[in-house]
Amino acid sequence: AEVLLKLLIALDELYFDDLIEDLLVAFFKQGAQWIRENFVYVYKISLQHHKFTQLSEYVDDIIQYEPEVLLHSREFVELEESELLPILDRDNFCVEDEAEIWDRIIEWGCAQQNSHLSTDPSEWSGEDIESMKLTLKNFIPLVRFFTMSSDKFYKHVRPYEKILGNICEQVLQSYLIKGWQPRDIRVLPRRNKASRANSKLLNNRQIREIYKKIYSKKPKKSRFIEDAYTMVLLEPTQYETFCVDPTVIVFRIVELDIVIGGYNPFKTKYSLISHSPTFKSKLEYSFMFKIDDEKIKFSSIVGTKEFKLQY
Template sequence: MQENFTLIHNSIFQHASFVELQNFFTDFMSNYPEKIFNSFNFTSIQEKTLITLIKRDDLKMEEIDILDHVLKWGLAQNPTLLPEPETWSDNDFKSMEITLQKCLPFVRFFQLSSKEFLKKVVPYQKLLKPQLYNDLMSYYLDGDSQINSTILPARVLKDSRLITNKIVSYIASWIDKKENGHPTHGFTPYDFSNNPYEFKLLLRGSRDGFYTKNFLEHCGNKLNTVIITKVKGTNEILGGYNPKTWEPGVSHNTRNSFIFFIPLNNLKSVILSRIVNSECAISFSNEYGPRFGNDLLFYLKEIMGSISGYCQNINYEKIIRSEKGYFEIEEYEVFQIIKKG
């Protein structure tokens, strides 16, 4: 398929009756985009095919790599241009802008790192609308600036409604203790190509039930799990990683558990907190559910009309919210972390 991508794609999508094949092919593109982008004749694909691929929210590829391939495709449509944008005239930029005018709106520019923005966007700034480029400059220089451009959401994990592929990379990196100092600037997290873990969805509250019995039914006695919760009415994700099992009334001693805070609109402000008092790392309340020490507690029992959690700082390094107290859970998911074969 990789060697004859364009031929196969065109053959399948020319026939409206090939619905199952079309669905299979579309899922394949989303799950293995590198095989498509690295195919011999990738740059000869039709514009609408490229857009179909890059507009997907579940595309499994780093945003910087998506941008690279979009630019590569654009260059192939303008064979007289040299790869280096510093050699381009204003007319060259205009030609490239016209070529990519329908593709660039699907690149999630606000999901790039500041280094990626500087290296890969600034040299091509004339391809972007002035408003978008000015907003990007404001965003990367001052994250609190008002943005007028539409900020597309980060691409999500296929089986999750809460976390993005980027967040998965962070959690995988924390599991392997790759952080050093500041959790975003002090280490280089995994990306899609070298992330050694699969995140297998075990439970989603809105699908499987929010309560303790539902948690135990789907997650009981499972090793290496991460709990992800969305705080109602906010962009906050709170969660924790447990390398041991969840068993009613049982506590576990471990030095490898951690809890975290992730603001969905600003990954620069994530907070990672590792266990300090390992004897109090993990436990499971028969009545209420999973607990990370006394620092992050989940009440998977309806209290005052909602499912809630509680956050404070006792057994882990630091508090992961701005202040201790209860929070209401809008949704939660549990994943088992499995080493890829």
Template sequence: MSFKFFDKLSQDFSELLYDKKEFNVVIKIDKGENKKSFTSHSVVLRYRSTYFTKELENIAMNENNVKTIIKPNISAQIFEIILKYIYGGIVNIENIETKIICELMFVANELEFKELSEKLESYLVESKAPWLRIHFSRIYHSIFDSNKCNEFKGLKQFYNDIIAKHPNLIFESEDFTSLQEAALISILEKDNLQLEEIKIWDYVIKWGIAQNLTLPTNLEEWSKENFKTLKVTLQRCLPLIRYFHISEKDVWEKLKPYRKILGTQLWDDLHQQLIFPNQPVKSLVLPTRIISNSELPQRVNELISTIISEEHVAEISTWIDHKSTIYSLTNVPYKLQLILRGSKDGFQPKTFWNICNGHAGTVVIAKVSGTDEILGGYNPLTWDNSKIQGTDMRTNDSFIFSLKNGNIQNSILSRVADKSGALHYFGFGIQNICGPCFGNFEFLLRSYVSDFTKDKECLCETNYYNYYEKRIRTTGQYFSIVDYEVFKIVKNNNFKFQT
């Protein structure tokens, strides 16, 4: 039998962290006004982390037999948590923002605390899925930012499952071309990537060209060396394209201009298949991708939005009920039933009017491209696409809003000030350009190229006459969106009225 006293051991070592008598390492953290120094003990650091073992071996002692480690890119808040973990084996994240927990995970990984990094990763995937979706682009890029291809497997699987179902989230993002090669490869390997193969080809070519800024913009001016450069850049991506599942028309229009990067055998086999489809080819034929119309499986009570969190749902529910205190996450009176998602159904304005027609009590949510902004509006009325001419709709209960997110510290709620023009329903001729419109263009999704993500024509305008209390953006500039969702607000049967 053995008696284990880990709690006392942890407590004693935690106290050693604050013992200034026999330290022999100083770790300088952060920079500028936030710069801070921590004292530590080399023997503890070496036995707790292979990273610090290597660091200390390469640092000379000063005249006081003290070694100094400088880590300006780690915040003092994060490193203090790391030190408590090193000495006491305890990390308390109960009252820590999710953003800080995520940063802590990356630092733990950098300092080679695998146990801590993996624990935090599991926590984020299992408990903070909505937050991970909202910060999709930033986190996705970060988990592939390391040369350690075997790190963050859980997060990579989490995000790749989302991308497989909603590929536009990554392919149509502004920073797509800055995606790491390993990330792009992990996406191309997905058999269930819900995207036409020719579109995948287009995105791969776009990414490859973006990695070589010296390539001529006009393909007709490309030299043999230019094609060779692109082929080398895409050498790990090209074998993952399902070439034999691309239509004849697209092979000639899209693949033929780049046939020099495909290789003679593959191009000959593609040509042969078009003429003699039943004859075998020498090139590897990958299976067709599995295209499904079903939604991703969800955990019980999990929010299906890829833009907003449960906290946002609680806030919007509070506004609907005109409450002064935000509902607790465990007692929200409404659920969101997805009607439309741009990345799934398309970003054409007419698609909005076709799908949302006949639905009442809905909320529109839009993620602004290039910023942290999440904008939206609540419409208690029924959307109607049968108007011959544009019609102003009256209601006292609609509102528009901007939600706190990232650098946006506080949400903004703007209720109707003049009910006579709370919403505007466009007639047939304009529905190909304009989607949902609240007030006098005070929140409007619009596109002259029939794609809300392409041209910067969406707006939240302050006009000579406004139908809502205040503006929900600090700028009047037009914008495009990354994605948008429309939800029907439905009653939560588990809601309990609190007095």
């Protein structure tokens, strides 16, 4: 896997763009475990090489659905501030325990000091306290302190009150007075619990690609997969019931080990006699796709009476 990644970097630097996509598919298949074991390194590569779109999306899925891979990485403290802040700002960076995020931020901050400061605040000098305040000033507003339980806050956060300003006092007030809201601190919502797409045919990256094709723009870093769309396993007789509005149909051809599907953006009318569907749509808005070896390929639909696949 490491050799494949180095080859990908070389291809990008030599502008062999047409080879990158196929090699990335091989990298994902062969290097799933290696990617997780070296996640910080792979994350940095995904930020440095903008042509590695699939790699960026692969990394993004791990951050969203397996946040512990990043949080427990030995190289976590090697992240640059500019690389770490966007992750902590995400609502869908859903670590179960916010106190664990705070612990890692403290470790990161200590590692940035010249003397590799101890995480025990009782050992800090006045100079150390001021240095940590400066180092973590952009991180502290991103921590969801108000979502922590009182015992977690008391154990993990309160020892660092000297670098937190009036945050400790405000959080303690929220525990004592029901419904109390601070006036001078932005209270961030609880992080969203992410779940993978409920489909055995498509993974999240493939669903995102279809979503991008439908809306012709890159989707926001959102929870659209788990909140906005539902994957339903249909029996042949159920098509008429479910597929009346804009619909994506996906099915697997077992003999060929490929997945094919298509998108109809308009309502479907059914014949009262044959119950066969009549698609009332402009064909240029429709498309079909094929997924072979995890790689998704789209095709236009042309003509008015027949479908012609353009692979």
